[in-house]
Amino acid sequence: MTDRKPAPLSISFADPEVQQCPFPAYDRLRTEQPVYIDPKTGNYVLTRYEDVRKVALNPKLFSNRTGLIQTRNTTPITQKMFAEKGWLPLDTLVSNDPPSHKLYRTLVDKAFTANKILALEPRIEEICDALIDQFIDQDEIDFVQAFGIALPMTMIAEQLGVGPEHMADYKVWSDLSVESTSPALTPEREIATTEGIIRMQNYFAERADYFRAHPDDDKLFSRLLHAEVDGRRLANREVMSILQQLLVAGNETTTAALSAGMKLLIENPDLVPQLRERPDLIKTFVEETLRLMAPIQALFRKVLADTEIGGITVPAGAMVEIRWGSANLDPAVYENPGCLNLSRGNASSHMSFGAGIHLCIGNQLARGELRVAFARLIDRMDNFRASRGADSYGYAPMFISYAVTQLWMTFDRR
Structure with a gap:
């Protein structure tokens, strides 16, 4: 073991320019410094598949209780805000460790059964067709707004009992939850995100009271409230923590994947006829996306x-940044990693949903939404193309996530 520190580079994932397109940075670091100290955050950044997976599978040595996810907003000012107006963030799922993690995971697993998720696919198809109906005759659309946001937002909102009148709030709360994880958050933005999260908490507290009095087995929120382990049910503070995670996992990430998939279909027009001829390949297309x-x-x-x-020696107390996005492009694991390959045998071995005990609990719902969505899109539309050249695509700089935030396109109706 050595305490040698790598020579400094100028790359920082706190830079908006890097956040907008992190892939060149990944390629350089994976080759030159796969264990890299970010000069702005001080985090040890891991970019190789082997290293990322090793850390993700060892919660005994690498703790999820980092104070950067959910419990990030716990400065004296925000602690007071939560204490007086809401519920102080709590480590439950993604930011928790064994043994308490197991209790929360078991309770959520009881609400997130495979049969319940599979039963949602007809509803997913209904929502897809209703959304397509709204824009099928338009000359141009922003796919992100017209479909990418609307499908997962509608699905998870229905499952959490969010009324149509609060759909706009729901998206704002989700965006603020993602923003709150940034290590580069300013004190002013920290207060602003806390205010938004508290508004979300109070809304969900009202819905919790309703579902406790009126159980509804068709709603994930209700099943979560009534799930038990050894007679133990979730208290409101725990509910707020879990719902905030489900909100982001069921919304932001699927929106990003839908928009990414459409971008890939636009850039690779030969994929559409292949997927129509072999619908079984849509599953691989989703995994490659x-x-x-x-x-x-x-x-x-x-x-x-x-x-x-x-x-490289990494000392106790250090923060490790595991870069799933880079691990997924490691040439040691994937041949021609930057190319979409419908014949790739290990496509589903990616770590976009995490790994180990913290594998995303909503991964099957997300995969189901993506499979159904692309099946309906290519069935009803053809000849996807970007409509504004280089200005067709927009990206928002984000520390832990990556998404096409604007996608202007046109298409032919089938």
């Missing part, structure tokens, strides 16, 4: 004891 453009690019782990990663 998730691999190439992971909606969640990175998460964090806190090192509990001095250890070695890739020949």
Whole structure:
């Protein structure tokens, strides 16, 4: 083991320019410094598949309780805000460790059964067709707004019992939850995100009261409230933590994947006839989309004891940044990693949903939405093309996520 620190580079994932397109940085770091100290955040950034997976599978050494996800907003000012007006953030799922993580995961698993998720696919198809009906005769659309946001937002909102009148609020709350994870958050934005999250908490507290009095087994929120482990049910503070995670996982990430998939169909027009002729390949197309453009690019782990990663000593207390988006493009695992390949045998081995005990609990719902969505889109539309040249696509700089935030396109009706 060595305490040698790599020579400094100028790359920082706190830079908006890098956040908008992190892939060149990944390629350079994976080759030159796969264990890299970010000069702005001080995080140890991991970019190789082997290293990322090793850390993700070892919660005993690499803790999820980092203070950067959910419990990020716990400065004295925001603690007071939560205490007086809402519920102080709590480590439950993505930001928790065993043994308490197991309790929360078990309770959520009871609400997120495979049969319940499979039963949602006809409803997913209904929503897809209703959305397509709204824009099928338009000359141009922003796919992100017309479809990418609307489908997953409608699905998860229905499952959480969010009324139509609060759909706009729902999107705002989701965006603020993502923003709150940034290590570069200013004190002013920290207060603003906290205010928004507290508004979300109070809305969900009202819905929790309703579902406790009126159980509805068709709603994920209701099943979550009534799930038990050894007679134990969730308290409101725990509910707020879990719902905030489900809100983001069921909305932001699927929106990003839908938009990424449409971009790939536009850039690779030969894919559409292949997918029509072989609908079974839509599953691989979805996995390749998730691999190439992971909606969640990175998460964090806190090192509990001095250890070695890739020949570099990482001290106890250090923050490790595991870059799923880079691991998914590691040429040591994927041949021609930057190319979409419908014949790729290991396409589903990507880590866009995480790995180990923290594998995204909503991954099957997201995959189902993506499969149904692309099946309906290519069945009803053809000849997808960007309509504004280089200005067709927009990207918002985000620390842990990556998404096409604007996609102007046109198409032919089938």
